[in-house]
Amino acid sequence: RAGLGWQGKHTLLLRKGEGSWFFLATLIIDLELPADPPVRTDHCGTCRRCIEACPTDAIDPAGYLLDSRKCISYLTIELKDAVPAAFADRLEGWVFGCDICQEVCPWNRFARPHREPDFAPHPHLLDMTREDWEELTREAFDEIFYGTPVKRAGYDKLRQTLRLVLDE
Template sequence: MNPTQLATHIKRTAHDLGFSFVGIAAAERMEPEERRLEEWLNAGHHGSMRWMENHFDKRVDPTKLVPGAKSVVSLLYNYFPADDSPSRETPKIARYAYGEDYHTVVKAKLREWVGRLEETIGSPIDGRVFVDSAPVLERDWAARAGAGWTGKNTLLINPKAGSYFFLAELISDLEPAPDSRIRDHCGTCTRCIDACPTEAISPEGYLVDGSKCISYLTIELREAIPEEFAGRMEGWAFGCDICQEVCPWNRFSQPHSEPAFAPNPELPNMGKREWREMTEEVFRRVFRKSAVKRTKFSGLRRNLDFLEG
């Protein structure tokens, strides 16, 4: 196959497995993303996530992560739920965490996809697949590949379907025809900036102080949540979707069709009382396969107690 035919085949095979959008970029050292990342880290916007300081060269140069890499294929997998009631009433959890952990679900899809590609190509692909599991600047690569643009809330926004997507990549020696970037369509809109209750998004947009983000405070932060955020959490006990909820482009979001992302049957029916009286046994049962288990029961209890003041 020539590069154009290979690109078409890569995308068609991915779509067959449920990926909504696929884009391709040449594997090269990233500029100006490298400078932005360095400035962001130097400003301490990563909070206590010290691991983000590691493997800097691999983050900005995919050929350091996968020697011999020629391309980065970015894939988007929809997680927008048909029933988003667990994100409507306090305590709330982010929509991405309703069902099974996306790392497991999407990684399995990627492996099947690569297997199908290898069958067609007739030889092994020298590369690696990633789902938020290595030093890869996923949103930047997806933007380079034309799968969307980086919005003022710093999330990838696709003009046809919004931002409720998991991002994944194949970095490999394949050389399909690359795609072109698409232009930024945020315009003068400031809804995400105005809506963020902790002022994590800079007034000009395109920069998030992670140490102020509710998702960071409820998931990544291991210490006590600083008192300065009391009364500003908007009811979020795990993650936060505010900047996505107010984004006009998410009016185009469509419910996913992935059975693994269906919530535990108990979750939509949990009211304030059920959350307040949750035991560790219930936590393990309801969130056994969910990303919520990352906080552990003690972490979720801390978040719930903080919301109650």
């Protein structure tokens, strides 16, 4: 309704020229500004790439509705319990979050990489081997993921999800 874009079939906000790869922010000011008109056009059309690509069938077959209890992002970040057995072999390598629906979305071909250094991966992460991940200690986890959203999932959850992914 704010005119920022439209809801895609994957339920994410999409913008022409950026797809769904952008950051939202809020600016609190005491100035009245006119609102942009809502984007009422459905630019997804007959595309079903996100629906067909989702390995857990979290996106409703008709689109525009997501069952978060099936979404890999929920399962690997928000769910405090272990990933249910029904989804354990469908994580497709994702240990924290998932971007499959965004990766296949044609609107994201227009997206430009961000240039925000604070959002870049920890340098140590890029060099980690399978063995490094298997031997990840709580101390290393705390150092590597300090100040990042991964800390929200926690060491134990990350280790549990890592075991599932490494066994796939």
